[in-house]
Amino acid sequence: MVRQEEIRINTQDRHETHDITSRVAEIVQKSGIKTGIVNVFNVGSTGGIGSIELERGLAHDIGAILDKFVPPDGEYAHQQTAKDANAHSHLQATLLGLSLTVPVAEGRPILGTWQQIFFLECDVRPRRRTIIVTVTGE
Amino acid sequence: MVRQEEIRINTQDRHETHDITSRVAEIVQKSGIKTGIVNVFNVGSTGGIGSIELERGLAHDIGAILDKFVPPDGEYAHQQTAKDANAHSHLQATLLGLSLTVPVAEGRPILGTWQQIFFLECDVRPRRRTIIVTVTGE
Amino acid sequence: MVRQEEIRINTQDRHETHDITSRVAEIVQKSGIKTGIVNVFNVGSTGGIGSIELERGLAHDIGAILDKFVPPDGEYAHQQTAKDANAHSHLQATLLGLSLTVPVAEGRPILGTWQQIFFLECDVRPRRRTIIVTVTGE
Numbered sequence: 071m072v073r074q075e076e077i078r079i080n081t082q083d084r085h086e087t088h089d090i091t092s093r094v095a096e097i098v099q100k101s102g103i104k105t106g107i108v109n110v111f112n113v114g115s116t117g118g119i120g121s122i123e124l125e126r127g128l129a130h131d132i133g134a135i136l137d138k139f140v141p142p143d144g145e146y147a148h149q150q151t152a153k154d155a156n157a158h159s160h161l162q163a164t165l166l167g168l169s170l171t172v173p174v175a176e177g178r179p180i181l182g183t184w185q186q187i188f189f190l191e192c193d194v195r196p197r198r199r200t201i202i203v204t205v206t207g208e
Numbered sequence: 209m210v211r212q213e214e215i216r217i218n219t220q221d222r223h224e225t226h227d228i229t230s231r232v233a234e235i236v237q238k239s240g241i242k243t244g245i246v247n248v249f250n251v252g253s254t255g256g257i258g259s260i261e262l263e264r265g266l267a268h269d270i271g272a273i274l275d276k277f278v279p280p281d282g283e284y285a286h287q288q289t290a291k292d293a294n295a296h297s298h299l300q301a302t303l304l305g306l307s308l309t310v311p312v313a314e315g316r317p318i319l320g321t322w323q324q325i326f327f328l329e330c331d332v333r334p335r336r337r338t339i340i341v342t343v344t345g346e
Numbered sequence: 347m348v349r350q351e352e353i354r355i356n357t358q359d360r361h362e363t364h365d366i367t368s369r370v371a372e373i374v375q376k377s378g379i380k381t382g383i384v385n386v387f388n389v390g391s392t393g394g395i396g397s398i399e400l401e402r403g404l405a406h407d408i409g410a411i412l413d414k415f416v417p418p419d420g421e422y423a424h425q426q427t428a429k430d431a432n433a434h435s436h437l438q439a440t441l442l443g444l445s446l447t448v449p450v451a452e453g454r455p456i457l458g459t460w461q462q463i464f465f466l467e468c469d470v471r472p473r474r475r476t477i478i479v480t481v482t483g484e
Contacts, residue, residue: 072381074382111456113458113461114458114460115461121302121307122302126285127289131284135278135303139415147402148399157403160407168446169397169448170307204450207210207342260436261391265426265427266424266427266436273415273416308445319389323391344482345348
């Protein structure tokens with residue numbers, strides 16, 4: 071059995087985080103699938119999907135650590151070849167990952183007590199995001 | 209067809225690695241699923257799942273490189289907001305990834321000769337870990 | 347329903363990128379699966395799979411950023427224990443990820459307009475690569 075739905079998010083700022091845990095859980099529940107996996111995928115390569123304790127502090131830290139590693143004001147070949155200023159957005163999202171697969175048991179995603187599924191905007195301008203949630207199982 | 213089982217691990221120290229390849233392979237074999245995928249997921253956001261040649265040297269290097277990038281003694285907002293000293297644990301685990309999906313063929317996970325599936329403890333205290341293994345296929 | 351096929355690639359140089367989007371799409375189409383997920387996995391732990399806008403600039407940047415983080419001429423325990431000079435190859439591939447799972451809708455992988463699935467060679471010598479593509483769904 072497979073069920074697929076979209077989550078739509080409008081973002082304003084770089085490094086906004088969105089907690090999508092309850093929306094993913096709702097899609098899993100509606101699917102009627104009791105045991106299996108749920109894949110959460112951001113369409114587009116400048117936004118990432120991860121899992122963390124998404125309180126205010128870590129929501130800030132995740133963006134800060136990616137900036138330390140892939141600085142927004144760094145030199146990237148993408149600027150020359152694509153005349154685009156968001157090389158860091160692509161690189162940060164790819165390193166975080168665009169896709170997360172979580173097990174489903176008893177009709178719910180299995181997560182720790184302090185564990186949320188989040189979307190991280192890495193682009194430099196407001197975006198309309200589509201996140202595809204696919205539940206597979208029985 | 210879907211089969212799901214747990215692997216339980218007790219950890220003592222930060223950056224302990226556990227080779228879970230043979231336990232994953234056993235669960236795949238028992239499932240009777242010949243072709244498909246197997247998802248390996250750590251419940252909780254301070255431990256990661258990856259794949260590497262898990263000899264003693266690289267088992268050390270993976271922790272060392274994460275420490276270089278996300279230093280345990282760095283400044284993190286999480287310390288202020290959650291009064292918690294393990295921001296680096298969350299960040300390291302998220303960057304490594306909490307979830308790995310491996311193909312299954314002829315009733316076995318497909319891996320390279322020198323490729324193991326490992327769990328990396330990133331937390332700062334002993335933990336009882338539950339890793340969910342979900343096999344999907346036919 | 348499950349369908350599984352291989353993509354074979356010969357690589358010559360470290361940090362070669364290969365756009366495998368159209369080959370993945372072809373396997374999905376041939377599978378007859380309309381809705382589900384497709385898992386793309388590199389067999390072996392010194393090559394990674396990711397998703398990015400794979401124009402010439404970013405294809406360079408992704409390798410450069412991994413080298414900054416995990417320098418090829420760094421000191422790694424793997425050199426001592428395994429007498430092997432490619433510790434950085436394992437670490438870079440693990441951090442990028444060896445596995446990517448993308449949703450399938452209407453018989454095609456769902457990707458953004460400027461989003462490709464790529465293989466990144468991280469090893470230090472020419473390799474024959476096998477990438478397993480597994481489509482699950484209905």
